[in-house]
Amino acid sequence: FVYKTLLKEATSEKKIGAFVGKFLPPHIGHISVIDRALKECDKVVVVLSDNPERSEQLCKNANFPYFTSQQRLNWIKDHYKDQKNMEFYIIDESKLQKQPFDMEEYSQLFRRVINEKVNVKYADETYRELNEKYFKDCKFVAIERDLIPVHGTDIREDPEKLKFAIEEAHADILKKLQSANGTKKENIMNNMLIDFYELTMGQAYFNEGNHEKLACFDVFFRKCPDKASFVIANGVQACVEHILNFGFSKEDIDYLKDLGKFSDKYLEYLSNLKFTGDVYAVSDGTVVLPNEPVITIVAPLIQAQMIETALLLLFNRSSLITTKASRIVRSAQGRPVMEFGTRRAQGYEAAKDGALDAYIAGAAGTACTVTGKEYSVPVLGTMAHSFVQSFDSEYEAFEAYAKSFPNAATLLVDTYDVLKSGIPNAIKIAKEVLQPMGKRLAGIRIDSGDLAYLSKEARIMFDQAGLSDVKICVSNSLDEHVIEDLLSQGAPIDSFGVGENLITAKSQPVFGGVYKLAAIEKDNHLEPKIKISETREKITNPGFKDIVRLYDQNGKMITDVITLFGEKLPSRTYTLTDPDNSWKTKEISNFTAKSIKTKMIDGGKLVYKLRTIEERRANVQKELGTLWEENLRLTNAQTFIVSLSNKLSKVKNKLLEEFKKSKKTKYDFQAALEKANLEESTLSVPPMATEASSTLKLNK
Numbered sequence: 001f002v003y004k005t006l007l008k009e010a011t012s013e014k015k016i017g018a019f020v021g022k023f024l025p026p027h028i029g030h031i032s033v034i035d036r037a038l039k040e041c042d043k044v045v046v047v048l049s050d051n052p053e054r055s056e057q058l059c060k061n062a063n064f065p066y067f068t069s070q071q072r073l074n075w076i077k078d079h080y081k082d083q084k085n086m087e088f089y090i091i092d093e094s095k096l097q098k099q100p101f102d103m104e105e106y107s108q109l110f111r112r113v114i115n116e117k118v119n120v121k122y123a124d125e126t127y128r129e130l131n132e133k134y135f136k137d138c139k140f141v142a143i144e145r146d147l148i149p150v151h152g153t154d155i156r157e158d159p160e161k162l163k164f165a166i167e168e169a170h171a172d173i174l175k176k177l178q179s180a181n182g183t184k185k186e187n188i189m190n191n192m193l194i195d196f197y198e199l200t201m202g203q204a205y206f207n208e209g210n211h212e213k214l215a216c217f218d219v220f221f222r223k224c225p226d227k228a229s230f231v232i233a234n235g236v237q238a239c240v241e242h243i244l245n246f247g248f249s250k251e252d253i254d255y256l257k258d259l260g261k262f263s264d265k266y267l268e269y270l271s272n273l274k275f276t277g278d279v280y281a282v283s284d285g286t287v288v289l290p291n292e293p294v295i296t297i298v299a300p301l302i303q304a305q306m307i308e309t310a311l312l313l314l315f316n317r318s319s320l321i322t323t324k325a326s327r328i329v330r331s332a333q334g335r336p337v338m339e340f341g342t343r344r345a346q347g348y349e350a351a352k353d354g355a356l357d358a359y360i361a362g363a364a365g366t367a368c369t370v371t372g373k374e375y376s377v378p379v380l381g382t383m384a385h386s387f388v389q390s391f392d393s394e395y396e397a398f399e400a401y402a403k404s405f406p407n408a409a410t411l412l413v414d415t416y417d418v419l420k421s422g423i424p425n426a427i428k429i430a431k432e433v434l435q436p437m438g439k440r441l442a443g444i445r446i447d448s449g450d451l452a453y454l455s456k457e458a459r460i461m462f463d464q465a466g467l468s469d470v471k472i473c474v475s476n477s478l479d480e481h482v483i484e485d486l487l488s489q490g491a492p493i494d495s496f497g498v499g500e501n502l503i504t505a506k507s508q509p510v511f512g513g514v515y516k517l518a519a520i521e522k523d524n525h526l527e528p529k530i531k532i533s534e535t536r537e538k539i540t541n542p543g544f545k546d547i548v549r550l551y552d553q554n555g556k557m558i559t560d561v562i563t564l565f566g567e568k569l570p571s572r573t574y575t576l577t578d579p580d581n582s583w584k585t586k587e588i589s590n591f592t593a594k595s596i597k598t599k600m601i602d603g604g605k606l607v608y609k610l611r612t613i614e615e616r617r618a619n620v621q622k623e624l625g626t627l628w629e630e631n632l633r634l635t636n637a638q639t640f641i642v643s644l645s646n647k648l649s650k651v652k653n654k655l656l657e658e659f660k661k662s663k664k665t666k667y668d669f670q671a672a673l674e675k676a677n678l679e680e681s682t683l684s685v686p687p688m689a690t691e692a693s694s695t696l697k698l699n700k
């Protein structure tokens with residue numbers, strides 16, 4: 001590449017050069033300029049200057065995947081990870097008062113953000129006049145744009161030019177492009193994965209002409225697994241992606257037609273069916289409580305009904321595994337937990353996505369390689385017992401592995417005898433093989449026996465051998481209670497590999513999330529609906545609802561209140577009432593109230609910024625930080641009492657009273673006879689039967 005102007009070499013002042021760009025995406029042209037600056041300056045400052053909203057729109061217009069400013073800058077950082085004379089900054093142009101901004105205002109922001117005293121600026125020739133006017137203390141170096149083989153616009157608009165993007169960005173861009181084109185569907189479920197009754201109900205709705213009535217459905221659960229005080233919601237984003245891609249293919253319709261159960265008009269209607277409703281939900285990683293409407297669907301009845309099974313499957317499994325994994329991670333008290341359960345998982349998707357759920361919950365990584373490939377989750381693993389057995393001796397096996405992976409040699413020491421063979425051989429490898437290479441033994445893993453005793457003895461042996469930096473990892477049917485016990489016994493364990501008890505949530509492998517109708521359109525408004533049961537806990541909360549979370553002055557969670565949508569709570573004091581025991585009340589003050597649900601889909605269109613895996617993972621830790629230690633206990637945790645707002649309580653009680661008035665606990669046989677106008681009748685009615693459960697059979 002050729003530049004119009006070269007820097008003057010003779011100067012005593014340190015040359016600090018700056019290169020500013022959107023890097024949308026970063027490409028070889030950018031790298032060429034930065035490389036030149038590195039040769040000519042003592043230090044180089046790379047500045048990603050961007051208006052995120054405008055850049056996102058540019059990408060949208062070109063059908064090109066959008067990446068945040070931080071993601072783009074990270075690619076450049078990775079490219080120059082071995083360079084020490086560099087600094088990286090982000091300038092958010094949307095904070096400028098004037099839009100489009102003028103150079104004077106921008107130059108002031110530049111100096112506020114950039115800590116370095118920049119005295120050389122690299123930019124396009126078209127910016128020379130402005131730079132020389134507002135950056136008088138900087139030497140201007142013009143870039144010969146005509147000789148740069150590609151521009152960011154070219155890459156965004158022409159997939160063939162993606163090859164010019166820097167290597168660090170290429171894979172991420174390609175992955176999103178493939179997903180957008182439908183060639184990658186790890187989060188998109190087959191739309192025929194529905195319970196058959198959703199199709200039969202749909203036919204009946206269609207026949208009655210009420211299939212496009214607006215309906216409101218809630219996803220919620222009644223009990224926390226493992227007697228915990230909360231659940232970590234996950235799988236919500238997968239639900240959103242499924243809804244956005246919902247629809248039946250020609251092959252689906254042909255299959256349904258061959259069953260001979262559905263009308264041609266109904267099947268024709270299904271062939272064009274897409275989701276056009278609204279979705280309100282909590283974000284992945286949010287702490288949620290029993291009976292809360294975690295996901296709310298407001299859509300035409302038939303659409304809302306068809307997505308029931310998929311939503312429950314996605315939400316139930318991910319929330320269950322994430323919650324279980326979080327318990328295990330918390331039990332380790334800051335020590336890394338690795339997900340090792342692939343071979344025990346109940347199927348391919350359960351293994352792949354379950355490992356992702358564990359990572360979002362806080363696990364350090366997974367042994368499931370496909371999860372690493374698909375989701376960029378860190379993959380971990382060393383050796384199996386078969387590896388050790390395949391050599392003539394344990395020492396030879398350890399030696400071969402240490403030579404292959406000298407920077408990360410972790411040895412499995414329980415194939416024969418941990419204390420008499422495994423540890424002594426590991427010490428020999430550390431001293432005879434690794435130390436001559438200038439390397440250190442990373443660690444050992446113990447997969448059987450008394451883990452507390454063996455880890456203590458191993459620690460003593462390594463310390464006496466001058467190998468106090470060797471880490472001890474254990475595995476073998478661990479869960480949160482076993483880990484808690486090991487640490488309470490003083491076991492000097494540095495990390496844990498957890499398999500079947502995590503990936504299957506073995507202690508409680510079923511999560512009871514349900515999907516219930518809460519309201520239906522009548523006279524141009526949503527009329528609340530309630531499901532009544534002999535079992536108190538199965539009586540639903542009616543209406544279109546929200547979840548309002550109450551925090552104290554320290555940001556700690558007090559509890560949640562389920563409200564009618566749009567309902568405002570009093571701002572100064574509020575009385576919490578136990579919905580199952582109305583005599584239990586508590587008045588609170590000095591609190592902050594916040595809705596924890598967000599509108600994610602509006603009229604069938606995505607209006608929510610989908611979060612990255614790292615953002616969802618960070619949200620879990622943020623949410624856990626709002627809980628008290630008493631709520632985080634693994635046994636006998638202090639539970640939350642979720643209150644119903646006064647308005648919601650009135651609606652619910654009104655519906656219960658209406659049902660009570662209409663319900664007959666005993667049949668008036670004579671009245672039944674007179675109403676039927678029969679002289680002789682045979683009544684087949686159980687004594688004391690209820691109207692809801694009995695069958696009245698009249699034979700003339």
